[in-house]
Amino acid sequence: MKRIFTSYLNTFKGLSKEIWWLALITLVNRAGAMVIPFLSLYLRDDLGFSLSRVGWVMTCFGFGSLFGSWLGGILSDKLGYYKTILLSLIATGIGFLGLQFITSFWAVCIGFFALITVADMSRPAFFVALSAYSKPENKTRSLTLIRLAINLGFSAGPALGGIIIASIGYFGLFLADGITCILAGLLLIQTLNPKKAKETDQEKMIENPLAPHKDRLYVIFLIALALFGVVFVQYFSTVPVYYKEVRLLTESQIGLLLGMNGLMIFLFEMPLIAFMEAKNWNHISNVIGGLVLTGLSFGFFYFSGWNGVLILGMAVATLGEMIAFPFGNAFALRRAKLGRQGAYMGLYSMSFSLAHIFGHNSGMQLVDRLGYKSTWAIMAAITVVALLLLIYVKRNKDFSKI
Template structure:
């Protein structure tokens, strides 16, 4: 047991102290994001919004994320990642303080659009900071550490949020969220001020930057990732409904199944990524493998009524997530060396915002119109399309690299 634990700890070795600070800042910020998991309940129970109104607020939430990711990429290139992250954290904290006093439907829609736009400005900036503070050989593991911090934060946040609601009510969430965002900003000032932190990225900058929308292969790669996101988000929208309505699972059983996702990521993602990096497989090949695992997981719903198959399906989907997301992030960062890093990573973040905007709603509409089984088959078909796109990108990039070697 001691040997296994030592081997697990060894997978974290070699990461810079700045990356560890980024992970801690991310954890504090995400653990404090308690309003978000309870947003639909807050709108229904506290503000007495209709289901239709809740849906529109969530749509504004998604568009705010999309806009924030875009403008955050622009600001990262203009102002730098440090100022962008700091503005986002402090601005989000202040926004939470004010949002609790807004109760009207349209003001709430506008308020959440602006709040999430400011909050998600930091997403591309965090990627750029991670690239600056990571050695090239450590970038995928550094990204994995940040994902670990996000998952731990999202696990702790809802649990604390439930206690706060029970103790003092929903308004307490806004105060705690605001305070933790500002604390994360102060931690950023203390630990990662550019005057104190030394950048470790040793890759040479590109003299003539290429705008991301003109990088055809990168755009196709992002389309494939957006499709993957549409498939993956079903595990947090239509799949829980399937568990309850078709498999008759209780809320506690559904919670345990969803919790399995976070536990597997915490226990196995970093060792898995370290193992795959040692194999020297290409980043895109790993993304393709992760995508296929996630698509394959929907087959568990057709295997029979034994609930163990649902556990297997969740485990396979999580395996796909653990592989696809870190290596997809790493490929995007590597490709961003062709141009403006902030703009590249902003577009990368936007692809997942689109997944949330369209993925949840399209899944619900498919279930309502065609039923669960057809919906799962559609998700498998989307997986196939995304895989074909990634295989095309991989082959084109391989050809590019071979031509560059010939020209050297």
């Protein structure tokens, strides 16, 4: 057991201290994001919005994420990643503190659009910072550490949020979110101020940088990733409903299944990524493998009777996620060396915003009109399209070895 634990810890060796600080800032920020998991309940129960109005607020939320990712990419290139992250954290903290006083429908729509815009400005900037503080050979593991911090934060956030709601009400969530965002900003000032932090990436950007939308292979790659996102987000929208309506699972059982995703990532993602990097497989091949696993996981839903098969399905889907996302991130960072990093990573973040905007709603509409089995078949077809696009990227002569 001691040898296994030591081996696990060794997968974290070699990462710069700045990456560890970045992970801690991410953990504090994500753990404080307590309003988000309870947003629909807050709008429904506390503000009394109809389901239709809740849907429109969530749509504004999604478009705010899309716009924020684009804007953050531009600001990262213009102002630098440090100022962009700091501006985002402080502005988001102030936004959360103020948003609790807005109650009218249109004001809430505009307020959440603005809040998520400034919150998600930091997403591409975090990617650029991560690239700056990582040696080229450590980028994928650095990305995995950040994902670990995100998952730990998202695991702790809802648990703390539930306690706060039960104790002092929803306004406590806004207060906690605002304070933690500002604390994350102060931690950033103390640890990653350019005057104190040392960049370790010695790779040079090329002259006459290429705009990401003109990088044909990169755009095709992002389309494939957005399609993958549409498939994957079903595990957080249509699949839980399927668990309850078709498999007759209780809310606690559904929670345990979804929690299994975060637990697997916490325990196995870093050793898995370290193992795969040692094999020196190229990034796109790994993304293809992850996408195949996630697509195959929907096949488990066709096995009726024994609900234990759902555990296997979640395990396969999570394994696909653990492989596809870190190596997809790493490919995007390396491709960004062709041009403006902020703009490249902004476009990368936007691909997942699009998946959230269209994936949840389209999945629900398909289930409503065609049923679950037909929806799973359509998800499999989308997976195949994404695979074909990734295979094209991999085989293209401009692909090289990234």
